[in-house]
Amino acid sequence: MPLLAGLAGAAVTLIVSACSAAAPNGAVPAVAPPGLAQERFPKPQRPVASIISDQWAGEDSRERAGEAAKVMDLLGIRPGMTVADIGAGAGYYVGRLSKRVGPGGRVIAQEVDRRTIDRLGRRVSRERLDNVSLVLGEPHDPRLPPRSVSLALMVHMYHEIEQPFGLLANLVPAMQPNGRVAILDVDGPVLAHGTPHALLSCELAAVGYREVAWHWIEGRSIYLAVFEPAAEPPAPERIVPCGVR
Template sequence: MVRVSVTVSLAVTSLWLATAAAQAPQDAHDMHRLHDDPKAYIQALEDPARDAYQKPHEVMTALGVTTGEVIADIGSGSGYFTLRLAHHVGDTGHVYGVDVSPEMVRYLNERIRDAGLPNITTILARPDDPLLPRSVDRFLIVDVWHHIEDQAGYLAKIKARLKAGGQVVMIDFHKRDLPVGPPAAMKIAREDVVAQMETHGFRLVREHTFLPYQYFLVFGI
């Protein structure tokens, strides 16, 4: 199961960078508790300061999303990547914004309405199941995997909903002390993610190294 919290969502730990950009450095555990305030959490996720390390344009370029793809954004949060994905998949594609937080889903629904993007569907998921209604071409999981407790069970559900030739993209913080992200003890090391994925039948097909604090791994089956 995913650790129960108000928000287990896209880039759950990115709020530390946004907070640090506006204030003096705080203890990581104190900043982590800010995600219990949905308004502050959303503001942190969408703070322009996040772009400095998350490099969304470069990530989207590296993903090479094509028109017509169906993509699941696991832990979609405020829609930081969800809306970007929607513009790339076009009218013939679709993006599922998956989150366990009602507040995040409600906020993302408002953004979808205001942006006029009919190719996004939000899903209020269970902590242990993304509840996808159909198979997808790609899963995008950014700064979320370290929050999932039953990772083996979650991977089984992902695999069952991944189309032949599909991909699972994992972006998460390196397991060391960094100016952003959770405490090192909460992180999952890159090599452990690779070993775990290989154990469950996935193979590393590509790796990008341009992100300063995160690994960026692309897996296929």
């Protein structure tokens, strides 16, 4: 059965409406229909880093380094776009993305922990980010509204994903035509909270993603990798984990 089958037009309309209704207070996260079950996907042949904080580093230090502005410029984020911040954490990017896409755009802030998304919802309300919606997803399924996202951003969290093949496959239905997925991470060991470039490229290629850009953000340690998803990712049973090829 094709992975994108079963997304009825009525469901799309209802989900997008719910997503809009979630802003600005974020009290009721919007949820898309469930994707493919995690049990169908092979386990990654590498360790998974534990989640130790809802933010990578202090926002002041990141702002002084110009991290968000640099990333948004490299990705060409502009007014009117819909950007999903997957694993939004404390919301460092959420407010900055909100300003960049403007009132005609939308930011979907996604998390898998209800307490984290509740805190993020309070920040969204406090800062009056009216173009931000919240989504409570699952570790293997971002649960984003179908065909809603022009850019999906994952910042310093890929190494914490327990089921990357499921998440990447279930992300595809949410992407608009010509949509991109951008991953910011450290080019280092997974257990040191990084993802080596070769491992990242291999895992995304296993789900049909194609790397289209690579940028160094900080020296030769932090990178921004950009991918285009496959129109139709392979069936879960056909995915071969990296490290056993």
